[in-house]
Amino acid sequence: MTEKPIKNSSMSPNDDLDATKVPYQTVYTGAKIPAIGLGTFGSDRYSGEAIAEAVTTAISVGYRHIDCAAVYGNEHLIGQALRNATTVNSIKREELWITSKLWNDKHNEADVIPACEKSLRDLQLDYLDLYLIHWPFPNHHAPKVDVSSRDTNAKPYIHENFMKTWRQLELLVDRGLVRHIGTSNMTVPKLKLLLRDARIKPACNEMELHPHFQQPELFKYVVDNDIVPIGYSPIGSPRRPDRDKTESDSVDIEDPVIVRIARRLNVHPAYVCVAWAVQHGHIPIPFSVKREQIESNLHAAVSAPLTDAEMMEIKGIDKNCRLIKGQVFLWKENQSWEDLWDIHGEITQ
Numbered sequence: 001m002t003e004k005p006i007k008n009s010s011m012s013p014n015d016d017l018d019a020t021k022v023p024y025q026t027v028y029t030g031a032k033i034p035a036i037g038l039g040t041f042g043s044d045r046y047s048g049e050a051i052a053e054a055v056t057t058a059i060s061v062g063y064r065h066i067d068c069a070a071v072y073g074n075e076h077l078i079g080q081a082l083r084n085a086t087t088v089n090s091i092k093r094e095e096l097w098i099t100s101k102l103w104n105d106k107h108n109e110a111d112v113i114p115a116c117e118k119s120l121r122d123l124q125l126d127y128l129d130l131y132l133i134h135w136p137f138p139n140h141h142a143p144k145v146d147v148s149s150r151d152t153n154a155k156p157y158i159h160e161n162f163m164k165t166w167r168q169l170e171l172l173v174d175r176g177l178v179r180h181i182g183t184s185n186m187t188v189p190k191l192k193l194l195l196r197d198a199r200i201k202p203a204c205n206e207m208e209l210h211p212h213f214q215q216p217e218l219f220k221y222v223v224d225n226d227i228v229p230i231g232y233s234p235i236g237s238p239r240r241p242d243r244d245k246t247e248s249d250s251v252d253i254e255d256p257v258i259v260r261i262a263r264r265l266n267v268h269p270a271y272v273c274v275a276w277a278v279q280h281g282h283i284p285i286p287f288s289v290k291r292e293q294i295e296s297n298l299h300a301a302v303s304a305p306l307t308d309a310e311m312m313e314i315k316g317i318d319k320n321c322r323l324i325k326g327q328v329f330l331w332k333e334n335q336s337w338e339d340l341w342d343i344h345g346e347i348t349q
């Protein structure tokens with residue numbers, strides 16, 4: 001599909017896109033997190049240099065929130081883009097919201113603080129706004145492996161171990177290296193235990209969220225507990241690696257409801273997905289290296305173009321279609337990926 005000029009939104013296409021127009025959410029500490037961020041996982045298709053360039057572009061058009069992770073392998077390049085933003089373009093550090101994530105092979109107590117310090121060095125920052133535990137499992141895999149690959153030391157979720165990792169994240173806050181800590185790829189039963197035992201509670205929970213995967217129960221639990229939901233793969237990750245695609249996966253940007261609304265607005269269906277996210281109340285972090293898409297996604301976040309009726313219609317197209325299933329993190333032979341997601345309401349052992 002080709003990008004069309006944006007029309008008929010509450011912003012005119014000629015309006016300047018600038019950071020002051022971007023809405024934000026307030027986390028429980030009172031800090032403000034911009035209501036859209038730029039994703040930086042290149043799905044093996046884009047070089048780290050191209051992604052760092054996308055960060056520069058995004059900041060220049062008004063993004064102030066960048067979603068990074070050590071495992072994306074590009075923080076050292078993004079660091080230079082962030083440095084340029086603050087030195088060359090005089091953006092104040094406190095205007096930016098930078099997230100990074102602890103990878104699964106660094107859950108051991110002794111590894112957490114050094115891993116965060118490495119992300120800080122790579123990103124050329126003194127502190128992170130948000131540091132997430134990327135997955136609640138210490139199970140990892142080599143880059144680009146097939147979904148049938150398994151870590152031979154893989155384990156189920158063990159709450160005692162997760163809390164040991166969490167305590168180290170709490171220490172990062174105590175030391176001022178991190179302003180907020182949070183979770184990613186969690187479930188309601190796991191979050192219940194964390195909220196029971198945390199000294200510093202999670203500020204944000206990053207979860208897969210797009211029109212065909214709305215996770216209403218987890219979303220409500222997160223919001224009810226004053227945790228800000230950040231939605232990954234907000235466009236339905238159309239360029240995710242082929243190994244992460246299955247035949248039953250649906251395609252958000254081809255959904256008739258999304259396409260019809262896109263036609264009304266004269267925009268790409270991706271625009272509708274991003275607008276839906278912001279109006280629904282979570283923070284999308286769409287990935288793109290293309291200036292027109294980066295701008296269009298920011299426009300979508302600022303415009304709030306969807307009517308109440310359209311929001312209701314999109315609520316009705318949820319297909320419970322999880323795209324990022326996480327098979328490589330399973331810990332037993334012949335397991336189903338559903339075991340990672342506690343679909344029966346209890347933590348699967």
Ligand SMILES: NC(=O)c1ccc[n+]([C@@H]2O[C@H](COP(=O)([O-])OP(=O)(O)OC[C@H]3O[C@@H](n4cnc5c(N)ncnc54)[C@H](OP(=O)(O)O)[C@@H]3O)[C@@H](O)[C@H]2O)c1
Pocket residue numbers: 003038039040041042043067068134184185206207231232233234235236237238239240268270271285286287288289290292293294296297324
């Ligand atoms: N916490 C986690 O475990 C986790 C998991 C997955 C992702 N994430 C984060 O979430 C971010 C986003 O997720 P994602 O990359 O999987 O999926 P996504 O943002 O849903 O999809 C990205 C793709 O959508 C296309 N696109 C973006 N904007 C567009 C526009 N305006 N018009 C048309 N097409 C557009 C681009 O395709 P083309 O490249 O073809 O232009 C881009 O590659 C990641 O980069 C990462 O930061 C986190």
